[in-house]
Amino acid sequence: MNPANLPFDSEAMLEGLRGWVECESPTWDASAVDRMLDIAGRDMAIMGATIERIAGRQGFGGVIRARFPHPKQGEPGILIAGHMDTVHPVGTIEKLKWRREGNKCYGPGIYDMKGGNYLSLEAIRQLARASFTTPLPITVLFTPDEEVGTPSTRDLIEAEAARNKYVLVPEPGRADNGVTTGRYAIARFNLEATGRPSHAGATLSAGRSAIREMARQILAIDAMTTEDCTFSVGVVHGGQWVNCVATTATGEALSMAKRQADLDRGVEKMLALSGTNNDVAFKVTRGVTRPVWEPDAGTMALYEKARGIAKSLGAELPHASSGGGSDGNFTGAMGIPTLDGLGVRGGNGHTLEEFIEVDSLVERARLMAGLLATLE
16 A cells, blocks of 8 residues: 555645634533534544544543444554644634635644644545555544643543554644654643732731732742753732732643653652742642653654655654653553654644644645554
8 A cells, every 4th residue: 555646635635624623622611622522523433433422521521432444443453642622712713714825724723733633534534445454453532631731531541542552643743844752741730829818908018919929939930940841830810809919829830841850850849839928828739740751662663664654755754752742641651652743734833823734734644544554
């Protein structure tokens, strides 16, 4: 099977992808994510897959698991793992409308990571239309909560990965047309400041502002960043009435490191910030964590397979470890051969200028089809 001979059509792929992108699916809106999963499930059912819906938990949407017909159904095979949640609130489509400008196509979540998910299904579809039976059975798992650290589905992803020989993750490709063979470790933290209320006009000095302490700690957290371990505060809430000294303020912070030991030291530093200053208590608790994924022999062998396929298609395929965690962190850390960053090229993820490079749809779909057709 030569993937170069499969009749992929970028315009047809865009037409199908548009319905996915215009079905907005922000993580915190479970019903919106479920609507997106319904669309993907229907598309895969038409392709002949057996669809299982797994109920969500912790307030998140559900999960779809699709198993495609295969003579070896039930034996270890290939898992394609992707998330259908995005960071864009419902209504973003009015600001980031679907539009095509030359080789760029824009839309919320098109780059991270609906484009990659869609091209993965197109690869399966084209192989089936060619009446080609892959050496291994294929399972697709679409999840609802990756953008917030995968708190509700990590166990499902790891369990499904353990039943398979390989994991392919169609997160966005690298700008150099590369793929990802490792991911940095990431830890999230919950921050809480508790002060003492007073009337901000009549008795200001009697109060102790939780907002003031949170602001002080934000600067301290940012100042902890080094080349080995970064720290940032991305969410802050505080106060309720402007005429009251704020009693509470909450926030969320994130730390990332290339090595697990560096992240472990960063976690210690963050937890050590807990304490009381000027009668305001500050508490740091650890949230969800992604372990460091360092490439092993299995992952590198999988990469070499992909590199050979890309070369046969006339393209170079560099590789590197990447920041910005993914669910590949989990499967790679388990020691299961994992290849990440197999999705579209593009840019400006998580912004109102998110786009894909249209020609990468077919290029990456051919690469995915080549992997599915040769992994054994």
